[in-house]
Amino acid sequence: MISVKEAQRLILAGVKTGPGGRAGLLASVGRVLAGDILSPEDLPRFAQSAMDGYAVRPEELGSDELKISGEIYAGGAPAPALKAGECAYITTGSVVPRNAGAVLPVEDVIAERGRIRVRARAGKGDNIRPAGDDVRKGSLIAGKGALLTPQAVGVFGALGVTRLKVFLPPSVGILTTGSEVEAIDVRRLVKNKIRNSNLCSLLALLGAAGVEPAFSENLEDRPGSLAGFLRKLKKLPEIVILTGGVSVGGHDHVKQELEEAGVRRLFWKVAQKPGKPMYAGVRDGTLFLGLPGNPAAAITCFYLYALPAINKYMGRESLFLPARPALLTDRLKAGGSRTLFLRGYYKDGKVEPLRGQGSHMLAPFLRTNCFIELKPSAPLTLKKGERVRVLLLA
Numbered sequence: 001m002i003s004v005k006e007a008q009r010l011i012l013a014g015v016k017t018g019p020g021g022r023a024g025l026l027a028s029v030g031r032v033l034a035g036d037i038l039s040p041e042d043l044p045r046f047a048q049s050a051m052d053g054y055a056v057r058p059e060e061l062g063s064d065e066l067k068i069s070g071e072i073y074a075g076g077a078p079a080p081a082l083k084a085g086e087c088a089y090i091t092t093g094s095v096v097p098r099n100a101g102a103v104l105p106v107e108d109v110i111a112e113r114g115r116i117r118v119r120a121r122a123g124k125g126d127n128i129r130p131a132g133d134d135v136r137k138g139s140l141i142a143g144k145g146a147l148l149t150p151q152a153v154g155v156f157g158a159l160g161v162t163r164l165k166v167f168l169p170p171s172v173g174i175l176t177t178g179s180e181v182e183a184i185d186v187r188r189l190v191k192n193k194i195r196n197s198n199l200c201s202l203l204a205l206l207g208a209a210g211v212e213p214a215f216s217e218n219l220e221d222r223p224g225s226l227a228g229f230l231r232k233l234k235k236l237p238e239i240v241i242l243t244g245g246v247s248v249g250g251h252d253h254v255k256q257e258l259e260e261a262g263v264r265r266l267f268w269k270v271a272q273k274p275g276k277p278m279y280a281g282v283r284d285g286t287l288f289l290g291l292p293g294n295p296a297a298a299i300t301c302f303y304l305y306a307l308p309a310i311n312k313y314m315g316r317e318s319l320f321l322p323a324r325p326a327l328l329t330d331r332l333k334a335g336g337s338r339t340l341f342l343r344g345y346y347k348d349g350k351v352e353p354l355r356g357q358g359s360h361m362l363a364p365f366l367r368t369n370c371f372i373e374l375k376p377s378a379p380l381t382l383k384k385g386e387r388v389r390v391l392l393l394a
């Protein structure tokens, strides 16, 4: 049995960052830029008023009284140049007349009978946002390797950048296995059948990682069913995620079938709980990840092995779940020869180990927002308040 770290290393050693391709702006959120982006425009696009007020010429900054020559509204017709002794009413965001030197805020003047009296003087450039003040045309707005966040999208939108070169997601196929496994929406399940919860977990986990599955299928525990499915595929995806059938049961054919189909084993069995039967192999550039069938093990192994591989392919900087120190809210029995990944609820620097850690148990996931990672050790009881390491889930 190898360690979790070694298993991750073996998987990631074979994963390269994938190709870049052009994608729509909103479809690119959560993806990494595959090239530098230079601004095609100035932002603001034109010199604009920062206030509702009166645009005045620089020569008029010392004047006490001015005539109101007209009104300028955002989106309205371009205003003519200001004449001597005149000002123009202007609203926030409007194009300032080309010879304006400042905008006097409405609060600083008294407007009466077509004239303003200035109560507080302004300096040159006051309340005018110069063109390119925010972003200069031609400047680097985002470099290759930057993650496109939801909060950054508006910048690209404002500049009219609607398509971006980003690292594309890998193609990922999902194969669940088990003759007992049925679709989740079957109305009346026969007693010996179960619903394919792993498939819906994996679809959701992939979706959260920004990946749409290339295919998803459940295969019967029958020799030849996996090999037959693979043979029929026109093209293997970059990653095939399997669940179940990787343990030591009489119907666990996955490893053998993959290897008979030419898959080279990277490892089988990792010193971890849950998730010990985890399998990984490669063939012709396709990574095969055989997650255990037990739901908690499948989900844990997705986060530990599949997600980092996807993240690396997509050029993301952080491959692994972010780790934090946390103080236990309860005592906890730990230790053993395997790394434990216990489901926990993390809040304000404290972590509650959730009840029901069996690898078949799904309900704890309703509150899980982290894994408590406990390295192998002699059996011990961790006390309430003791510091542990947690891996945060989104």
Ligand code: AMP
Binding pocket: 176, 177, 178, 180, 181, 194, 195, 196, 197, 198, 199, 243, 244, 245, 246, 247, 249, 292, 293, 294, 295
């Ligand atoms: P296996 O590793 O195939 O022996 O599966 C271990 C346990 O996980 C068994 O109780 C299976 O019924 C269950 N299991 C396997 N695949 C799935 C699945 N796709 N969804 C839910 N449970 C599953």
Ligand code: MG
Binding pocket: 177, 178, 179, 221, 244, 245, 293
């Ligand atoms: Mg099975």
